[in-house]
Amino acid sequence: MFGSKLAFFTGSRKALLVTISASTQNYLANTAKATGYIAGSSDVIFVINSGVVIGSSSTGSYAFTVDTSWNTKDTVTIINNGTVIGAGGNGGAGGSGTGGGQTAGASGGPAVSVARTTVWTNTGTCGGGGGGGGGAGVYAVYAGLDKNNNPIYNYYGGSGGGGGRGNNGGSGGAAGSSAQGAGGAGGTGTTTAAGAAGAGTGYGGGIGGGLGATGGSPGDGATSGGAGGACLVGKSFVNGGAGITGGTTGGGQS
Numbered sequence: 001m002f003g004s005k006l007a008f009f010t011g012s013r014k015a016l017l018v019t020i021s022a023s024t025q026n027y028l029a030n031t032a033k034a035t036g037y038i039a040g041s042s043d044v045i046f047v048i049n050s051g052v053v054i055g056s057s058s059t060g061s062y063a064f065t066v067d068t069s070w071n072t073k074d075t076v077t078i079i080n081n082g083t084v085i086g087a088g089g090n091g092g093a094g095g096s097g098t099g100g101g102q103t104a105g106a107s108g109g110p111a112v113s114v115a116r117t118t119v120w121t122n123t124g125t126c127g128g129g130g131g132g133g134g135g136a137g138v139y140a141v142y143a144g145l146d147k148n149n150n151p152i153y154n155y156y157g158g159s160g161g162g163g164g165r166g167n168n169g170g171s172g173g174a175a176g177s178s179a180q181g182a183g184g185a186g187g188t189g190t191t192t193a194a195g196a197a198g199a200g201t202g203y204g205g206g207i208g209g210g211l212g213a214t215g216g217s218p219g220d221g222a223t224s225g226g227a228g229g230a231c232l233v234g235k236s237f238v239n240g241g242a243g244i245t246g247g248t249t250g251g252g253q254s
Helices: none
Strands: 004-010 013-020 027-029 042-048 053-055 064-066 075-080 083-085 112-114 119-122 125-127 139-145 151-156 248-250
Touching (some): 064 075
Parallel strands (some): 027 064, 064 112, 075 119
Antiparallel strands (some): 004 013
16 A cells, blocks of 8 residues: 555654555655654654656656655665666757757756654665767768759658656657658656667767666767756755665766
């Protein structure tokens, strides 16, 4: 059951167990989640079950947040046996026409924000969303000279970049179009994998970034991949300043 809770007393303190057993997004670990909470006398443990995914609805929001609602005398512990992951960045679009229009990949979103002293035990996966791959420019092929000895080119649309890994995963970049042919659209990222780079006759797009990783650049280097999202913001509050360790992590911690 999602958000199940168990309370018991240890001496003068109250121990509260909050079990997260169903996947969700933008989870807020605050005092309201702990039924029976007593300010300053509570030892609270949040357990994220194996197989549970806590993601984010957008790259601008955290997947999991420990806020400042807790009393300074409480203890807060997170045990992550599942997956906590930010949203993936969208892949960039491929160029169209006779040149131009390609865009860079978007940045992935952050996973965890902590704003008070917390113990985090990580046996699962925790990381930011991957950045989107960059979109490729138009591919021009020399086709000879016209009657006035001016060069003639055939143009092929650039391919889109792959979406970054995340929950939600980044969308693949659109394929560029041109008279001689379109590029390929980038693949959409998922919770477990980055989106594939778009491929076509011309330049390929950049692959989406993995867990907290920067997206790839396209074949022509015309744009860049988006930055990977942070694993943790608020490192100084977590595990005595060591941050999130153990299990699988990806992305920066600050």
